[in-house]
Amino acid sequence: MKTPLDNIDRQIVLATQGGLPLVAQPYHTIAAQIGRDPEEVMARLRRLLAQGVIRRIGVVPNHYALGFTANGMTVWDVDDARIAEIGPRVGALESVSHCYHRPRHPPHWPYNLFAMVHGRSREEVENKTAQIARLIGNASHGHQILYSTRILKKTGLRFGASPENTQRVESSTQS
Amino acid sequence: MDPLDRQIINTLQGDFPVCARPFAAVAERLDTTEEMVIAHIAALLQAGVLSRFGPMYDAERMGGAFTLAALSVPEDEFDHVAAIVNGLPQVAHNYRREHPLNLWFVLAAETPDAIERTLADIERRTGLPIYNLPKLDEFYIGLRFEI
Numbered sequence A: 001m002k003t004p005l006d007n008i009d010r011q012i013v014l015a016t017q018g019g020l021p022l023v024a025q026p027y028h029t030i031a032a033q034i035g036r037d038p039e040e041v042m043a044r045l046r047r048l049l050a051q052g053v054i055r056r057i058g059v060v061p062n063h064y065a066l067g068f069t070a071n072g073m074t075v076w077d078v079d080d081a082r083i084a085e086i087g088p089r090v091g092a093l094e095s096v097s098h099c100y101h102r103p104r105h106p107p108h109w110p111y112n113l114f115a116m117v118h119g120r121s122r123e124e125v126e127n128k129t130a131q132i133a134r135l136i137g138n139a140s141h142g143h144q145i146l147y148s149t150r151i152l153k154k155t156g157l158r159f160g161a162s163p164e165n166t167q168r169v170e171s172s173t174q175s
Numbered sequence B: 001m002d003p004l005d006r007q008i009i010n011t012l013q014g015d016f017p018v019c020a021r022p023f024a025a026v027a028e029r030l031d032t033t034e035e036m037v038i039a040h041i042a043a044l045l046q047a048g049v050l051s052r053f054g055p056m057y058d059a060e061r062m063g064g065a066f067t068l069a070a071l072s073v074p075e076d077e078f079d080h081v082a083a084i085v086n087g088l089p090q091v092a093h094n095y096r097r098e099h100p101l102n103l104w105f106v107l108a109a110e111t112p113d114a115i116e117r118t119l120a121d122i123e124r125r126t127g128l129p130i131y132n133l134p135k136l137d138e139f140y141i142g143l144r145f146e147i
Helices: A007-016 A026-034 A038-051 A080-091 A122-139 B003-011 B022-030 B034-046 B075-086 B112-126
Strands: A054-061 A070-078 A096-101 A113-119 A140-154 B050-057 B065-071 B091-097 B103-109 B137-141
Touching: A007 A026, A007 A038, A007 B050, A026 A038, A026 B022, A038 A054, A054 B003, A070 A080, A070 A122, A080 A096, A080 A113, A080 A122, A080 B137, A113 A122, A122 A140, A140 B075, A140 B103, B003 B022, B003 B034, B022 B034, B034 B050, B065 B112, B075 B091, B075 B103, B075 B112, B103 B112
Parallel strands: none
Antiparallel strands: A054 B050, A070 A113, A070 A140, A096 A113, A096 B137, A140 B091, B065 B103, B091 B103
C-alpha cells in the first residue's frame, strides 16, 4: 500500500529520519530547517501518523544493550483458512515484535506465519514460543525457532534524495 | 539506569507527542522536568541504550519494493556467499541463522522488477536456489521492550 507524499512531506521525512533534535521545541527546529511553518510541520506529522506512513514517534531501544540477546524467528505452518484470524492474535502478543504472513515453499519450507521473539536467553524465547503454540493450538502443524547467530549487515532502510536511492527509510528491522 | 531512564524506555516507545513543547508534555506525564527528559534521552542515545529517537517510518508506504529471502549455504562457502550478498546495495539486512536455511536477508529496491533482477543475480552468482518470501500480510510491527 503506497501513500503518495508531496515535496514538503519528503523534506520532513529527510529532516527527521535520522532522529528529532533534542531541544525544547524540536518541531520548530525541523520547520526552520526546511523553511516551513511549525504548525504546518506538526499537522503534516499528525497526518503521516494517521496514514501509517509514520508507525510511531518515540525512542527505539537497542535490544542488545537492554540484554535481549536471544533473537528467534519463529515460523509456523498454519492452516491457510485460519491465518487471517490467527495472525493478528499472534501479533498482539506482548512477546512478538513483528508478525507476517509469507508464502510457503513446499516441501522444504512449509511455514507461512513468521513471528519474531526476543529474550534475555534462549530459554525465555522458548517459553514465549510455547505461549504462541498454545494460542495457535491445532491450527499449527509444526513450527521451528531460527536463532540469529550473526548480524552480517544492517544498514536499515533510508529515504534518500538521489533517484537511485529513493525508498530508503529507517524502519523497524528484523533481527 | 535510573527510574527515569526506565520510564522513558517503557513508556516512550511510541506516543511521543506532536506539539510545540513535547518534552514538557512528557515531563508532566513522568512527573519530572523538560530539561531532565531531554538530558536523559540524550544520555541513553549516547550510551547506545537507545539506537534512535524520532519518527519510525514505514518504508513500504513511501514506495519501493521489499522482500525477505533465504539461502541454504554450504558451510565451506558461507563467508564467500555472505560477501556476495552483503555487497549488493539492495541488501538492507543480512543475518546468519541456525538452520539449514542459514542466510536470511531483506532486499529493498525501487520496483518489484528490480527485486526480481536482484534475486536472479544472487542465484546466478551463488549457484544456490533462493527462497523468496515476500510479505503477504503484516499483523503487527512494534518493539515493546519492557525493562
